[in-house]
Amino acid sequence: MTALAAERLAYRQSRARRSTAIALVSTVIFAVVLFAATTSSPGWPRVQDSFLNWRVGWESLPAILDGLWLNLRVLLVCQILILIIGLSLAAVRTLRGPVWFPLRALAIGYVDLFRGLPLIICLYLVGFGLPGLRLAGIPNNPVLLGGFALVLVYSAYVAEVFRAGIQSVHPSQLAAASSLGLNYRQTMRLVVLPQAARRVTPALLNDFVALQKDCGLISVLGAVDAVRAAQIQVATSYNFTPYVVAGLLFVALAVPSARLADWATRRAATRQGAL
Amino acid sequence: MNTPVLSVRGLVKKYGERVVLDGVDLDVAEHQVVVLIGASGSGKSTLLKCVDLLEDVDDGQIFLDGHDISDPRVDAEKARRSMGMVFQSFNLFPHMTVLDNVTLSPRVVFRRSRADADERGRELLARVGLAEKADAYPDKLSGGQQQRVAIARALAYDPRLLLLDEITSALDPELVGEVLDLVGELAESGRTIVMATHEMGFARQVAHTVCFLDGGRIIESGSAEQVLTDPQQDRTRQFLSRVGGAGRSPTA
Numbered sequence: 001m002t003a004l005a006a007e008r009l010a011y012r013q014s015r016a017r018r019s020t021a022i023a024l025v026s027t028v029i030f031a032v033v034l035f036a037a038t039t040s041s042p043g044w045p046r047v048q049d050s051f052l053n054w055r056v057g058w059e060s061l062p063a064i065l066d067g068l069w070l071n072l073r074v075l076l077v078c079q080i081l082i083l084i085i086g087l088s089l090a091a092v093r094t095l096r097g098p099v100w101f102p103l104r105a106l107a108i109g110y111v112d113l114f115r116g117l118p119l120i121i122c123l124y125l126v127g128f129g130l131p132g133l134r135l136a137g138i139p140n141n142p143v144l145l146g147g148f149a150l151v152l153v154y155s156a157y158v159a160e161v162f163r164a165g166i167q168s169v170h171p172s173q174l175a176a177a178s179s180l181g182l183n184y185r186q187t188m189r190l191v192v193l194p195q196a197a198r199r200v201t202p203a204l205l206n207d208f209v210a211l212q213k214d215c216g217l218i219s220v221l222g223a224v225d226a227v228r229a230a231q232i233q234v235a236t237s238y239n240f241t242p243y244v245v246a247g248l249l250f251v252a253l254a255v256p257s258a259r260l261a262d263w264a265t266r267r268a269a270t271r272q273g274a275l
Numbered sequence: 276m277n278t279p280v281l282s283v284r285g286l287v288k289k290y291g292e293r294v295v296l297d298g299v300d301l302d303v304a305e306h307q308v309v310v311l312i313g314a315s316g317s318g319k320s321t322l323l324k325c326v327d328l329l330e331d332v333d334d335g336q337i338f339l340d341g342h343d344i345s346d347p348r349v350d351a352e353k354a355r356r357s358m359g360m361v362f363q364s365f366n367l368f369p370h371m372t373v374l375d376n377v378t379l380s381p382r383v384v385f386r387r388s389r390a391d392a393d394e395r396g397r398e399l400l401a402r403v404g405l406a407e408k409a410d411a412y413p414d415k416l417s418g419g420q421q422q423r424v425a426i427a428r429a430l431a432y433d434p435r436l437l438l439l440d441e442i443t444s445a446l447d448p449e450l451v452g453e454v455l456d457l458v459g460e461l462a463e464s465g466r467t468i469v470m471a472t473h474e475m476g477f478a479r480q481v482a483h484t485v486c487f488l489d490g491g492r493i494i495e496s497g498s499a500e501q502v503l504t505d506p507q508q509d510r511t512r513q514f515l516s517r518v519g520g521a522g523r524s525p526t527a
Contacts, residue, residue: 172362172364172366173366173368175324175329175362175366176360176362176366176367176368177368178328178329178352178355179327179329179355179358179359179360179362179429180355180379180380180384180428180429180432181352181353181355181356181380181384181385181432182352182379182380182383182384183352186383186384190379190383191368194370195368195369195370198370
């Protein structure tokens with residue numbers, strides 16, 4: 001290394017060390033100010049006691065964890081169903097030919113309806129309406145009904161994500177596939193869908209992070225999930241800390257998924273840059 | 276006289292109000308190389324896309340080995356299996372390896388076994404000088420290499436007719452040669468080729484017939500020597516003087 005390069009390297013390193021030191025100091029100052037402002041507020045002692053009570057939090061933890069286990073199972077099953085139904089809906093919308101018109105129209109209507117319908121209303125309608133029909137075979141279980149409502153709404157979102165991915169594949173790829181003699185179905189299956197799936201992975205993961213917390217909404221139907229468990233603990237302890245515990249658990253659950261989504265986005269970006 | 280491999284009669288193509296092809300007639304006999312020249316927008320690419328049935332035609336007919344493939348009742352997928360097309364921007368499938376790109380059509384359309392298709396695919400890749408790239412992905416290749424893969428892909432099912440749509444226009448100048456050399460070899464081996472190009476020196480070397488397109492019509496055609504050296508039409512002369520094609524000796 002020449003003296004010039006060494007001198008420049010030393011300069012860059014000193015700048016980097018300085019940046020780190022400044023970041024550290026400003027973070028500490030920011031945290032201290034935030035902490036002081038919160039704890040010096042007039043209502044702080046009461047809020048601390050009713051929302052951040054260690055004893056109540058600790059005692060409510062097992063019940064909430066039990067509930068969270070239910071959320072996780074619902075999440076897993078729903079994710080799989082949503083992927084299958086969403087992809088099917090998107091695929092149906094790409095079908096060509098007059099025979100498929102009713103199916104296409106149905107898929108469009110479905111997406112319009114369930115993308116517009118607030119999740120909470122869908123939950124009420126499915127959770128209380130379906131069993132109300134008293135038809136044989138319709139379950140009364142709030143977990144099943146809640147999961148069903150989640151699948152209905154999220155499939156519509158995921159279908160649109162897939163459709164956007166399908167449309168993002170450049171027409172020149174279709175021309176190339178046609179020129180090789182592939183028919184429309186082969187082109188979709190072998191050329192378009194594999195590329196679309198890769199491109200939509202980040203958006204899908206993002207939707208699944210949203211689904212993760214919305215799984216907590218099945219509690220409105222009476223399913224004893226983490227949110228409902230926390231509610232019960234609040235009612236018996238006259239203390240709000242269990243809600244904070246449940247909230248923190250959901251956040252802890254979402255963080256790895258969010259990082260995964262970030263990573264997938266970055267990877268897709270570098271890939272596209274390489275193309 | 277034998278039936279030409281390709282015969283185009285009175286072909287008309289419009290995009291909305293804009294007439295892109297205005298009555299094109301063209302015959303391509305077996306083992307012939309026909310080069311289409313003309314300014315951008317003169318209709319060269321559109322003509323090739325219409326022949327490969329990638330665009331619907333508005334009027335006129337396209338005969339492949341005497342069969343009218345422009346009839347909407349004709350199975351377009353079947354007709355396309357007799358033609359191979361190479362595009363300006365390569366259009367390789369980025370999610371497949373080079374070998375899978377080449378063997379896709381033989382496997383899926385022609386129902387060859389994976390082993391057969393792979394063997395033939397590797398042969399073709401060796402022929403275009405890319406045997407060692409078989410398992411690489413297209414985005415790891417240079418433009419010239421990608422275009423050679425695209426040519427191998429179009430040859431993989433041994434088409435009657437090869438359509439080359441300005442295949443060197445998207446390449447860096449130093450990569451043009453490797454692709455043109457390959458096309459030259461194909462021409463020598465007796466392939467029937469229709470190609471649109473701006474490489475006048477190359478046209479002079481390989482073309483049996485050069486067609487000059489202007490305003491959606493072939494306004495002059497003949498041997499390379501005749502059209503490129505002694506053009507009869509003013510428009511052809513103007514075009515050639517602009518691109519510097521007239522009088523230039525072949526660049527080998």
